[in-house]
Amino acid sequence: MAEECKISAAMVSEERSYARSYVLKVDGYSRAKALLKNGEDVASTPFSVGGHDWAVRYYPYGNDDDSTDFISLYLEPKSADAEDVKAKFTFSVLDEDGEPVPSYSCTHPIHTFSSKGDNWGYPNFVKKADLEASVHIRDDCLTIRCDVTVIHGEETTVPLTDLHQHLGDLLNNKDAADLTFQVGGQSFSAHRCVLAARSSVFKAELLGTMEESYAASPIEIRDMEADVFKSLLHFIYTDTVPPVLDVVMAGHLLVAADRYNIGRLKMICEKKLCSHIDSGMVATSLALAEQHGFHALKKACLKYLASPSNLEAMMVSDGYEHLKSSCPSVFKDLVAGILPAELKAAKDIIMTMWK
Template identity: 35%
Template sequence: YFYPDGKNPEDNSLYVSVFIALASEGTDVRALFELTLVDQSGKGRHKVHSHFDRALEAGPYTLKYRGSMWGYKRFYRRTSLETSDYLKDDCLIMNCTVGVVRNHIETPTQLSIFVPPPDLGQCLKELFTSGIGSDIDFEVGDETFKAHKQILAARSPVFSAQFFGLIGNPNVDKIVVEDVEPPIFKAMLLFIYSDELPDVHDLTGSVSMCTSTIMVQHLLAAADRYGLERLKLLCEAKLCEEVTADTVATTLALAEQHQCAQLKAVCLKFTAARENLGAVMQTEGFNYLEATGPSLLSDLLATVAVVNDDS
């Protein structure tokens, strides 16, 4: 606030006054101020009142509540101001810098203690890889995978029922798994232990996008079979990233079969796009859809109509 006639009546307008007021709803706000009356002649002879060079123990002023004020009743003699280089065309320029002192004192970084990120998933993954303490063998094709029934049951409702349910067998030590390829079953077990989507390129030894998509499609089916909802969503997200004209039809059929509504919507929109539709219709996957999925074709036609209306 600037008072050209002064804030104190007893000064008889001999001085101008400048005050800072607390505008927020805060209480007991400690602050430092710097007021600069700008020299408008270009000589750079500004008048500066600063508290930033004071020690924190003595420097900050405490503003108790909204509207609390601090400042100078006798900031500058009025007659001197009127004839000074601070005044130009009856205008003054005043800069105000405010620094609020935080009550919390941060610990210097060199005194802090680094806490590493959680590594439970990595530890359990190493437990699976080592096979230490395993109590169940899965025979999948020509391969055998060792695992721990309690970990599997904690992660999958299907395994929980199989081992510890009403008709489950907690003493079983070997299970033959059918209709799942060994790399797919291993990837599913790695997720159960680590809670991360495995790198399919490491598991297959291939860098082909098509191979990756096919494996993730099978992994999604396995996740649905064993009630692994998070893995199912991770596979959906991965398939959305890798959707192409060559794979979208098979992915669409997969999404319909396993009730993946979000993945289905992405596939329909991708296929219905004018720049994609012709290429998709030339694929074997689309021929399969024509033969086995009349309801999906109806959904596709409806999506095409919406896309055309929007364009």
């Protein structure tokens, strides 16, 4: 099994010798699913924290009959002298930027491991269907961070922040909401101070010189779908995107984030679109990039279209006519990009044609 699916462990931070963080990479996610069944696991390479060796046991189909639909994760001491060792630990799925995904993170309070091999963890760490529908499995690799602190004596456990959960509950329960938005025939309640704190545009509109214009309720938002505004509010309150973010929603959210100057959401959505460019979507993405000045997305689209076969496929896609009519100037970049380097003079002429 070790040759088919490996879980490597690399230390990424160290607070003290008794508090360390390791990144675990499950290389061969689909292979592990094919080879293992419920109750079977693969162990990570050992790592050291607090004078003891540890490993993480990974069950792709859960460790018992009740967790078949889940991935199970357990921390296990490997040292022979691991008797009555107290430790607290956190498992977190990492996103493409190497940051923990709050909805896929679990923190365990202090547990006393009685001996070597006495593992402890989460039978229902994450539901496989939700994880596989997300963007967090890349190149058949799942990346998980394990934070372990070995406790010497008594220590108060400080859990991970749950601010996003409290603000999310505030949004969902509508407690003390003082704004109502009308979007696409649906009503949404929100809090003026939260929106102003998260968006400079909302701050100007709700607390600045335009405040009187937004005194009436409900406030109508035009040129935006209701589900897009709902996802925008969700991000404003929780700093997270939906677990399943498809490219169509990413495109709409990118425009919304640009409209309200929410920088982190812009970066997330633009990266999503850059990593999912194909012949069916590239014309639409390129038009979006050209119209709104998303430079990274435009660069990624032009790089994809530098291939003649990709360019030909784009020209028969549904979005091609829209690209021609809405962004004719982008074709100078397309043509200049596919001309060979020796035709520099021709490129210079093309680049001046639309000035």
